[in-house]
Amino acid sequence: MTIALKSSLSWIDNNKEARERVLGLLSQFNEKESRDELGIGSIRDRISDLLFPGTSTIQTRLRYFLFVPWLYQEAQTKNLNNKESLEYIDQLERKLIVALMQSDDLDGVFGKSSGIALKRLPSSVYWFGLEKWGFKHKACSQADYFIYAKEVETKRAQLGKEIAYLQKRNDDFTEFQIEKNKLSLWHVSLPKPPADFPNSAHLKITNEEALFIKEQLREYCHESLFTYLALNSTYASSEDIDAPWDHPLFDDFDSATQHLLKHAEFFSRMIHGAYLLYNLLLAEQSLSPSNEDYEGKLGQWYQDLLERASNKFYCLDSWSFNDFWETIEKRQVSYVEPVMINTLTKKFIEMWFEILKLKDPNFYRSEKVRKLIREREKRLKGARSRFTNKKALAQWGGASGTNKLRYRWLTAKQFLKDLSDVEGV
Template identity: 30%
Template sequence: MRDIIRLFSDRESRDELGLGQIRDALSDALFPGTSTLLTRARYLLFVPWAYQKAAGRPNPSADADRAERDVIHALKASGDYAGLLGMQAGEALKNLPSLIYWSMLRHYRILADESLSRADVLRFDGMPTGAADLGAAAPARFSAWSSELPPAPEGFPKTIPDGFRLSTDEAGWLRDRILNEAPGTLFAHFAIEQPSRESFAPWADPAIHGLGGDATQVLSDARAFSALMHGAQLIYNLLLAEEYEDAGYDRVTEPTSRFREQVADWGAELPSLVDLNTWNLDGMLARVELVRGTPIHFKTRAFVRDWFSLVQQSNPAALAGHEAARSFMERREREHKGAQARIGNRARLASWGGSSGAGALVYRWPQARGILLDIHDGLQRENGVVDA
């Protein structure tokens, strides 16, 4: 459970100002089927393999559970710990990889039928579908998984000598899943062009060279929205920092001066990140609603538009002392969080850790990049690049 709490506490998982609807839609457009809980690409194979092992047994649910927990021990034994779900909790892990990865397994048709639940797979996988055809030795059997799924390595799930390292065939198959099921997206582009291990955001990665089509517009919108709303996130944290210090708390060292400096830096850099006079905010919101399939909440839409206007009509670098901006952010927190708002709530300020969703939006980039790098590392194994 500690592993899951840690993942949910990631700065991009937090939604202090109610931007989640827009953030998640842009994330889905850039990296379809992903989430902030993903860690390693080979889980997309571990889960099907575990379920294949359990299917058809007297108690498939318990056997699948056991297989997923065996994977934890096998990965620990392999010495490959990065991204291991259950590294701390071990046998006590509550949310197994199948729960976390099921949506991605559906999206990329690793599951043969995306409507299948985990219970459906355990119930129907391997079940005879009817009488045997003439000349056939046995009746056909239902397969819950893609017929092209790479086979599990010998000894799985008790032993996984390669840990999270994909074989060349496994990596190629997963890359093809992305290219087939998410064509024209940034995810597909990076499946071909290897991203950097150090880039802090997708638009900052050298591999975006040559990106075209709709993905270019989505990435441009995502960068502009991140740049615009980062100022709101910083002002919000500045208000928290001031109240925190005024209340006499000192566990966090000098947060007010830190956030004042960050607001000034953001304001100075903003013009190089987005031209507020030419960027079509309403066009971006319309595209977000197409991705969502439902309208953005009217209060969220109003908040984003009003912040856009406030920044456009002000000197962004001086917003730390802008009374209208400060009052605007206080109202937004009360509107979004109600009784859970921190501003003006001494009891909640006491537990403030020095940052509440203050990081710029990067749209699941650390998670998506990790999946992509696993795939590229696997593709390179045939050349001995990562076999050392």
């Protein structure tokens, strides 16, 4: 795997920001919900971004959205060069691990298992979410952050001299003061860290922090489901909900969100069978077959899918692919740019859908259907395909990509809990 990545990612060797973004995406493939054996990740992530912008499956607790800015602000005060600043940030993040491990709430602490030896630090996990939520004004990589920070400090110093000069002359310096106050890589109203941070820390947010987060969501992601739930619900209403489309407030969501959720649910149900079949094929080929009854699960899944046809929207005969692509690709919202899903991905999904529309309970026994799954995985994995590479097949754990898509709902639900469980309230 290392050789393949080295080859395929060589084009970003000299682009630090692109490299960080790509490696950040690759790291998510270790998450159960993020496994993308059949190449539907672009659809999954697009829907997730529309519903829960700024989140990812590897984020854990909401207060890290504040921890990261606080650590970077602390590093800025040391007046170090770029390399030294990045090294200092690394030290601060590991110090934070130690502090959090001494708190009462360890659920979701980065480094809870590996301690200060943790390889992927929280700043890289939350970095782009900080931009989406408007915490960080400058769209820059972590590697370049302190370069921009130096530029900001230089401009602030220049404005300070202008203000001092105007003060001596008793001239109005209001505009210069306003401009200086706005010159920051972070939002001007970002709450201040506790006095003993990061030597002491915990994951429970304060009332001030909760109000700031809600205001940022209202301003930067106001059309998202996450913002609606953050502003209009309590965690208790979401606690026992397995997927966002089952939320008891569904009828109160705006029509665009309801429509998106209906498509999200149908796609989740529809594509789940492709992953069950993928694992069935691996089980049949493997020398160490899984204990899972994938054939039985496929039969039950297909029966459930057909029973859903009583609802017109979810009916295999009437569900509109054109409307689905239009909904997820071109929806106009401020926090997500329009995208185009890969043509081959669309073709695979549409072929799978046409197979299901035949309503043959034994569809998965057809060699044509099995070939569709095998060829899709082989196209994506190449020499690492489990269907052609014995070593890769041997590493199959008996279940790969079999969790139903919930589009980062578990992350969003934890964040809603953190917003509800506010310190001092």
